[in-house]
Amino acid sequence: MKSLKLAEKRYSVREYKHKNLSNELLQYLSNLLLEKPSISNASSLEIRFVENGFDLAPQLETVSGYYGKMIVAPHYYAIFSHPDDFSLNMAGYVGEWFILNALKKDIGSCWLEVRDSNQLKQILSIDTPKKAVALIAVGYAKKEFQGGEIYAASQNNSLSSLTDLGYPNINPNHSKGPVSSRKSITELAFLNEWGNIPEIEELEIRGFHEALFYMRLAPSYGNRQPWYFVICNDHIDLIMDHSDDLSPFIQGIDAGIAMFYFEVGLHDSGIRGSWHIDALKSDYTLPDHHKLVGQYKF
Ligand SMILES: Cc1cc2nc3c(=O)[nH]c(=O)nc-3n(C[C@H](O)[C@H](O)[C@H](O)COP(=O)(O)O)c2cc1C
Numbered sequence: 332m333k334s335l336k337l338a339e340k341r342y343s344v345r346e347y348k349h350k351n352l353s354n355e356l357l358q359y360l361s362n363l364l365l366e367k368p369s370i371s372n373a374s375s376l377e378i379r380f381v382e383n384g385f386d387l388a389p390q391l392e393t394v395s396g397y398y399g400k401m402i403v404a405p406h407y408y409a410i411f412s413h414p415d416d417f418s419l420n421m422a423g424y425v426g427e428w429f430i431l432n433a434l435k436k437d438i439g440s441c442w443l444e445v446r447d448s449n450q451l452k453q454i455l456s457i458d459t460p461k462k463a464v465a466l467i468a469v470g471y472a473k474k475e476f477q478g479g480e481i482y483a484a485s486q487n488n489s490l491s492s493l494t495d496l497g498y499p500n501i502n503p504n505h506s507k508g509p510v511s512s513r514k515s516i517t518e519l520a521f522l523n524e525w526g527n528i529p530e531i532e533e534l535e536i537r538g539f540h541e542a543l544f545y546m547r548l549a550p551s552y553g554n555r556q557p558w559y560f561v562i563c564n565d566h567i568d569l570i571m572d573h574s575d576d577l578s579p580f581i582q583g584i585d586a587g588i589a590m591f592y593f594e595v596g597l598h599d600s601g602i603r604g605s606w607h608i609d610a611l612k613s614d615y616t617l618p619d620h621h622k623l624v625g626q627y628k629f
Pocket residue numbers: 341342343344345395396397402441442443444465510511548549550551552553554581584585588
């Protein structure tokens with residue numbers, strides 16, 4: 332099955348039923364962690380299960396969540412990482428892989444920022460030299476999962492382009508679920524150099540339209556969608572907008588999430604390749620505060 336349907340269903344769950352996940356689902360999640368994607372270097376990342384979320388959430392208030400507003404959930408997974416770019420990218424890549432796999436069993440989830448790593452480690456009694464970079468809340472969503480929220484969130488001008496792209500199941504009137512608005516795919520991509528906006532037909536001919544469409548489904552801190560893709564002959568550059576001056580942890584995780592979604596989209600389109608993050612160099616000029624963080628080489 333293509334992953335698109337799954338990603339369409341995804342949204343951040345901020346309200347959970349007041350009950351623990353079943354033992355069967357908890358076992359499913361812990362098995363998932365044993366099969367982490369091979370791209371991630373096992374030693375750079377640690378993901379720890381936090382069982383008693385309802386008890387701990389009040390103590391984590393101010394320590395985690397936007398503006399210190401904690402999301403109360405039955406359980407959390409705490410992600411610990413080294414502070415280098417690769418490890419942080421892997422935190423985002425693997426965390427989002429985990430979230431989509433949890434969703435296969437209708438487990439709701441939400442990324443939560445960690446504002447104070449030391450305090451979080453102290454409250455959770457976790458001793459590790461790595462930094463706590465994010466929490467993932469998990470549990471049963473109060474609201475049923477629905478497909479198609481993303482379409483309801485599309486701006487008027489982007490809806491027609493989605494239809495053009497041949498996604499026949501679009502239901503533009505569906506608006507029952509929580510929605511987060513997203514950029515259209517031509518706002519995310521450039522050809523050969525920064526600022527050179529491609530026609531949708533050009534993206535279709537090259538087979539990249541679906542992968543870019545996936546990016547519309549990807550979550551990001553504050554829903555900023557800070558990613559851009561510059562399509563070159565033998566690779567695609569991932570450029571991140573760092574003008575918000577957020578912590579390197581958040582920037583690294585957002586970039587890792589972008590790598591994960593784009594790669595899944597490319598693989599679903601039959602385009603093989605892999606991400607490289609070392610010795611990066613672009614042949615064109617980037618605007619201030621924009622950084623080349625990865626190259627997908629075919
Ligand atoms: C690294 C990261 C940190 C996030 N931190 C929080 C948070 O602290 N609180 C929160 O409510 N949502 C948080 N989110 C969720 C985003 O706000 C959400 O993914 C985005 O608004 C898009 O909405 P959606 O996930 O429903 O599609 C975070 C997302 C990411 C990627």
